[in-house]
């Protein structure tokens with residue numbers, strides 16, 4: 001029996017874990033990946049917006065965040081595959097057979113990039129699929145590329161690629177790009193960039209690596225193929241809530257709804273970080289929410305232990 005089980009070791013889960021430890025709670029962190037850090041591994045741009053710390057990228061910030069993990073009093077299991085969570089009973093079963101029990105749970109499982117689920121998307125991972133323009137643009141310099149999406153991330157990546165690629169084709173299913181005006185204004189005079197709105201990518205084609213994409217206009221015309229060597233998909237994120245979605249209050253997209261104390265609609269089940277913050281996901285927000293959850297749990301447990 002643990003006081004607290006924290007699910008996810010990104011900024012929110014790590015912050016909750018350090019706080020729980022400091023507040024004297026018996027804490028176990030379950031992280032499904034082989035290493036801690038969550039989305040910080042995918043941040044290739046400098047981070048200048050976390051108070052008091054500047055980092056060249058997410059990994060550098062993670063070095064700061066993981067200081068003291070080894071000496072901390074909480075247990076941390078990486079590679080932990082959760083089979084099921086019974087939120088009311090606070091019981092967690094792992095694929096490896098362990099059955100775990102706690103008094104409180106903190107869900108800090110974050111978000112993952114949305115995928116198109118089209119042929120070629122998985123097959124060409126590492127063979128023409130671009131993970132990030134900041135990281136990969138030198139690899140794709142001189143190549144024709146395609147960017148899928150119409151939000152800030154898609155357009156910002158398209159602009160970065162347009163500095164080094166002869167053509168950048170942006171494919172967006174909506175009528176208008178959703179990105180902030182400043183990005184869209186920089187896109188328009190850029191001769192390298194062509195934007196197809198009301199269009200979807202239906203296939204990524206190639207032999208050993210990406211050679212072309214198939215684009216379908218939503219006006220019902222026949223799909224056409226476009227020769228490209230790289231494809232970058234930025235169509236948003238979705239919350240990692242499959243294990244609890246039907247047991248907890250969630251919004252239409254599956255994000256967990258919480259009180260100002262980070263508590264869900266089930267007592268002593270908390271959620272922190274991006275998994276419960278679709279409006280303003282940030283590292284600072286995640287670490288703050290993790291701290292809030294830990295402090296509220298400690299106060300509740302102390303009150304219970306004193307009064308009965």
Ligand SMILES: Cc1cc2nc3c(=O)[nH]c(=O)nc-3n(C[C@H](O)[C@H](O)[C@H](O)COP(=O)(O)OP(=O)(O)OC[C@H]3O[C@@H](n4cnc5c(N)ncnc54)[C@H](O)[C@@H]3O)c2cc1C
Nearest residue numbers: 008010011012032038039109110111273274281282283286
């Ligand atoms: C390219 C990029 C750039 C960004 N730039 C900035 C920036 O400049 N400033 C800023 O403030 N924010 C930035 N962000 C956002 C920031 O990274 C997130 O807000 C932050 O990482 C959220 O932390 P989190 O702990 O809530 O979730 P995550 O970082 O998503 O971590 C969740 C963790 O939970 C684990 N997990 C998921 N499901 C399970 C499960 N079933 N069992 C066990 N573990 C599970 C995941 O493996 C992961 O380790 C950026 C994000 C990206 C992708």
